Amino acid sequence: MLGVMAAVLRRDLQSALRRGSEWSNPLLFFVMVCSLFPLGIGPERQQLAVLAPGIIWVVALLASMMATDGLFRSDYDDATLEQLLLSPMPLYPLVLAKTLAHWLVSGLPLSLLSPLLATILQLPVAGFAVLLVSLVLGTVVLSFIGAIGAALTVGLRKGGLLLSLIVLPLYIPVLIFGSAAVKHAIDGAAYLPALAVLAAMLLTALALAPLAIAGALRISVDQ
Amino acid sequence: MFFASVGELWNMAGHGPYVWFSFGVSTLVLIGLLLEARRRDRSARALVAAAARRRRAETHTS
Amino acid sequence: MANWQWFHKWGSPRWFYQFSGRLLPWLAVPALLLLIGGCIWGLAFVPADFKQGNSFRIIYIHVPAAAVAMGGYVLMAVAAAVHLIWRMKLAAIVMLSAAPIGAALTFLALLTGAVWGKPTWGTWWVWDARITSVLILFFLYLGLIALYQAFENRDAAARACAVLAIVGVVNIPIIYWSVEWWYSLHQPASIKFIGESSIHPSMLRPLMATLTGMYLFFGWVLLLFVRADILERERNTRWVQELLSSERSGE
Numbered sequence: 001m002l003g004v005m006a007a008v009l010r011r012d013l014q015s016a017l018r019r020g021s022e023w024s025n026p027l028l029f030f031v032m033v034c035s036l037f038p039l040g041i042g043p044e045r046q047q048l049a050v051l052a053p054g055i056i057w058v059v060a061l062l063a064s065m066m067a068t069d070g071l072f073r074s075d076y077d078d079a080t081l082e083q084l085l086l087s088p089m090p091l092y093p094l095v096l097a098k099t100l101a102h103w104l105v106s107g108l109p110l111s112l113l114s115p116l117l118a119t120i121l122q123l124p125v126a127g128f129a130v131l132l133v134s135l136v137l138g139t140v141v142l143s144f145i146g147a148i149g150a151a152l153t154v155g156l157r158k159g160g161l162l163l164s165l166i167v168l169p170l171y172i173p174v175l176i177f178g179s180a181a182v183k184h185a186i187d188g189a190a191y192l193p194a195l196a197v198l199a200a201m202l203l204t205a206l207a208l209a210p211l212a213i214a215g216a217l218r219i220s221v222d223q
Numbered sequence: 224m225f226f227a228s229v230g231e232l233w234n235m236a237g238h239g240p241y242v243w244f245s246f247g248v249s250t251l252v253l254i255g256l257l258l259e260a261r262r263r264d265r266s267a268r269a270l271v272a273a274a275a276r277r278r279r280a281e282t283h284t285s
Numbered sequence: 286m287a288n289w290q291w292f293h294k295w296g297s298p299r300w301f302y303q304f305s306g307r308l309l310p311w312l313a314v315p316a317l318l319l320l321i322g323g324c325i326w327g328l329a330f331v332p333a334d335f336k337q338g339n340s341f342r343i344i345y346i347h348v349p350a351a352a353v354a355m356g357g358y359v360l361m362a363v364a365a366a367v368h369l370i371w372r373m374k375l376a377a378i379v380m381l382s383a384a385p386i387g388a389a390l391t392f393l394a395l396l397t398g399a400v401w402g403k404p405t406w407g408t409w410w411v412w413d414a415r416i417t418s419v420l421i422l423f424f425l426y427l428g429l430i431a432l433y434q435a436f437e438n439r440d441a442a443a444r445a446c447a448v449l450a451i452v453g454v455v456n457i458p459i460i461y462w463s464v465e466w467w468y469s470l471h472q473p474a475s476i477k478f479i480g481e482s483s484i485h486p487s488m489l490r491p492l493m494a495t496l497t498g499m500y501l502f503f504g505w506v507l508l509l510f511v512r513a514d515i516l517e518r519e520r521n522t523r524w525v526q527e528l529l530s531s532e533r534s535g536e
Contacts, residue, residue, distance in 0.1 A: 278521075
């Protein structure tokens, strides 16, 4: 089972790295939209510092969502997905491996890039480490929720905007606790509880989301 | 009645517009749901009738 | 096997159509009596709230709409699970019929909440925990309806919506709890609301009437939607054809 998971993980990572745009486009989106905010709000440092945790988290959420749109698309188009569903392997580990591979090339680089954007947006230094950790934990959850939406819409011609309507309401708890952890860290309050909640969401998503993703993929391929 | 007159009931010490607007819109939405139910029923019945006509036409030709 | 007879009976559209036809007046009449009576009672006979004045009377429509919208989502998710597990077509019809009704009631709850806010808090919109939760519930309903409309294949659409409804209902407690927590974090002191503890029993009784009335109304409209959908799906079956031709000759 672990062997199959590793094989799926390796294959997906390799194909993602070969097609650079798949992982670089969401990152570019993240950087560009974050740098739009000072232009819309104004360059005052104090004001930006207050808004920075929320801005970075909301934009990270949007970038992650746009990245998940393509999660199953290529596999669906070249019928690899059908093969995977027909194989005697249980779907749970396959889906888990695919989603984790996707997170490694979308959520993880996004999180690693966040200190740079935090600097641009004048986020106080006290929040940097917590921002990074909260994004690492939170984007895994976002990837799993997004994967449910991607699996439901993969068979549809116009999936993109629909995916956002389905998925954004489900993202809200992650947004609340992610940005709150950063704010608490800046204010010198206890940020560990919020991070612990994010970790709990991560474990719940790991346990339950693959079931929904597998079910949704079956429906999308069967139709 | 809690209010002394119909005029006071209508005015509700200044809150009348808010209260009556809320109840008015609610009535409209609930009636709208019933109308939508009737529309669905009628369109379904029209489809049933169309299916019946098609079947009669088929039995005639065969 | 005998234990499963009720299940097949309930799953049969024909049986359900006949059964629900007999049920309709038992929902419609009390629903209208309770809604109209409760509203008149709450509007004209209950004393005004000593803090909010008369604007609190909006509660008699706002709370039932919000509660039934919430309950409607849970009902939808239960029907979704029944549809996915036992492939019961009737459950899919119930699920898909509940969505637009629930969305309409959620909209009503949001609108009356906003109108209530203006005289009470001096602003149309407050990012209060409960209103925010209802707003998210509205988004969940709209997402589900949008997903259904995107599919061309009706069966696939129903199953996809069933998955989404179940995912949604698993998430709703987490979302509500998160929003509560978020609100307690940011709660501005100026809009600390009266809270339900101060509600007087004489104010509560009409609320119980409109709440029950709204549940019955939901059941009534749901049955009407489901019956129309059954007729449409089963239009080529013999029982529908015979039923309608006998109804026509009876008139």
